[in-house]
Amino acid sequence: MAKENKQKYHHGDLRTALINATIEMINQQGVSSITMRNLSEWVGVSRTAAYRHFDDKSALLTATAIEGFRQFSEALRVARLDESKDEITRFRMMGQAYINFAIENAAYYRLMFGDTVIQENEKLRATCDDAFRELLMIIELLQEVKAICCDDPKNQAIYIWSLMHGLSSLVIDNKLQADVELKELMVFIDHQIHKSLSD
Amino acid sequence: MAKENKQKYHHGDLRTALINATIEMINQQGVSSITMRNLSEWVGVSRTAAYRHFDDKSALLTATAIEGFRQFSEALRVARLDESKDEITRFRMMGQAYINFAIENAAYYRLMFGDTVIQENEKLRATCDDAFRELLMIIELLQEVKAICCDDPKNQAIYIWSLMHGLSSLVIDNKLQADVELKELMVFIDHQIHKSLSD
DNA sequence: CACTTAATGTTGACACGGTCTACTTAAAGA
DNA sequence: TCTTTAAGTAGACCGTGTCAACATTAAGTG
Numbered sequence: 001m002a003k004e005n006k007q008k009y010h011h012g013d014l015r016t017a018l019i020n021a022t023i024e025m026i027n028q029q030g031v032s033s034i035t036m037r038n039l040s041e042w043v044g045v046s047r048t049a050a051y052r053h054f055d056d057k058s059a060l061l062t063a064t065a066i067e068g069f070r071q072f073s074e075a076l077r078v079a080r081l082d083e084s085k086d087e088i089t090r091f092r093m094m095g096q097a098y099i100n101f102a103i104e105n106a107a108y109y110r111l112m113f114g115d116t117v118i119q120e121n122e123k124l125r126a127t128c129d130d131a132f133r134e135l136l137m138i139i140e141l142l143q144e145v146k147a148i149c150c151d152d153p154k155n156q157a158i159y160i161w162s163l164m165h166g167l168s169s170l171v172i173d174n175k176l177q178a179d180v181e182l183k184e185l186m187v188f189i190d191h192q193i194h195k196s197l198s199d
Numbered sequence: 200m201a202k203e204n205k206q207k208y209h210h211g212d213l214r215t216a217l218i219n220a221t222i223e224m225i226n227q228q229g230v231s232s233i234t235m236r237n238l239s240e241w242v243g244v245s246r247t248a249a250y251r252h253f254d255d256k257s258a259l260l261t262a263t264a265i266e267g268f269r270q271f272s273e274a275l276r277v278a279r280l281d282e283s284k285d286e287i288t289r290f291r292m293m294g295q296a297y298i299n300f301a302i303e304n305a306a307y308y309r310l311m312f313g314d315t316v317i318q319e320n321e322k323l324r325a326t327c328d329d330a331f332r333e334l335l336m337i338i339e340l341l342q343e344v345k346a347i348c349c350d351d352p353k354n355q356a357i358y359i360w361s362l363m364h365g366l367s368s369l370v371i372d373n374k375l376q377a378d379v380e381l382k383e384l385m386v387f388i389d390h391q392i393h394k395s396l397s398d
Numbered sequence: 399c400a401c402t403t404a405a406t407g408t409t410g411a412c413a414c415g416g417t418c419t420a421c422t423t424a425a426a427g428a
Numbered sequence: 429t430c431t432t433t434a435a436g437t438a439g440a441c442c443g444t445g446t447c448a449a450c451a452t453t454a455a456g457t458g
Contacts, residue, residue, distance in 0.1 A: 046408045119373050128374055155387040166365025174318050175327055188354040196395035234415060245437045
């Protein structure tokens with residue numbers, strides 16, 4: 001009874017609907033395509049309805065970015081916790097998961113890491129830190145099992161993060177030369193990582 | 200005689216003036232502050248004058264990004280060609296120059312690497328490749344003098360670029376935790392690079 | 399259950415910004 | 429000097445973010 005697809009005056013959960021619509025739209029047409037008006041129409045609500053849930057457009061985008069970091073962390077976590085694999089393999093899979101997320105959700109990823117959003121937002125900060133912590137945890141695990149050397153794990157995690165973020169960004173923003181083979185490149189980088197993190 | 204600061208009907212070199220104004224404005228207030236109208240006023244010209252030199256706003260931004268890559272390449276080149284230093288030191292200085300440029304020109308850097316600009320633009324592609332080639336050349340030099348191992352230099356250059364770009368982006372977009380000491384971090388990363396590129 | 403209140407949505411209005419069109423000015427060439 | 433064309437201007441239009449005032453309904457209270 002609760003849910004009817006007939007248009008009721010009250011939407012039910014407009015907030016999440018708007019965020020989901022933003023995600024979908026952003027991945028299909030990029031951030032610049034997102035308009036409060038488009039979005040509202042998509043969700044089937046009047047143009048200013050969103051303002052009951054978000055201070056302004058950038059607050060909506062920020063909320064969307066937060067949701068992005070949640071999904072992102074989740075993707076990393078899944079790889080990290082795959083008990084059927086050994087630690088090194090899981091680490092490698094996390095790297096793959098990272099790049100995959102960025103490529104499959106290019107505009108979404110850009111939004112998350114870009115400056116369109118409200119940088120000072122606490123939740124954004126927190127969910128972003130969560131994602132970072134996924135990297136940190138696998139690093140710590142690798143240290144525990146003596147798979148990598150015992151430098152400061154935080155530094156190691158930032159190093160890996162920079163590498164992954166840089167590579168992902170260059171790829172999705174089309175900065176690498178056309179003849180670069182991503183797969184081959186990944187193998188190379190994987191190799192560099194293991195050299196640099198080993199004793 | 201040629202130059203008079205009195206306002207003449209014809210500006211003289213509006214194109215460059217607009218690009219310079221964009222650079223200044225972007226570094227002071229960010230991309231979002233840039234409007235054709237602001238810009239025109241800043242340069243002392245009517246709101247649509249820019250359209251005699253650029254197809255539209257994104258063409259202007261693209262031209263600005265191209266100029267950005269020129270300056271960026273130049274900054275890298277200066278470090279690369281500093282003959283008073285040995286090769287490894289020059290390599291290290293290029294890394295420092297990279298990060299410095301990004302930090303001192305955060306919004307400008309974002310514009311260059313972001314998707315606001317017209318990605319398909321040939322000149323942009325070319326000047327971006329020039330910057331990449333700076334990295335490639337120092338890598339090749341390092342190989343010549345046997346300072347690093349002889350893997351595919353292009354892969355090595357992309358690896359370094361990813362690392363630098365990722366780190367710069369994380370820093371300027373404020374994604375690293377507040378307690379991270381950039382200087383100390385740079386030392387660590389420098390160390391990782393040398394480990395990974397050595398034989 | 400009737401009544402009040404707060405939450406949620408709607409419409410109208412406004413200002414800002416990108417950009418098209420038609421017009422003006424002046425530089426350059428014939 | 430006359431013509432052509434590059435460079436600049438003003439007006440107008442439409443899309444967009446967002447405020448204010450109003451409408452509807454859910455929720456809470458006696």
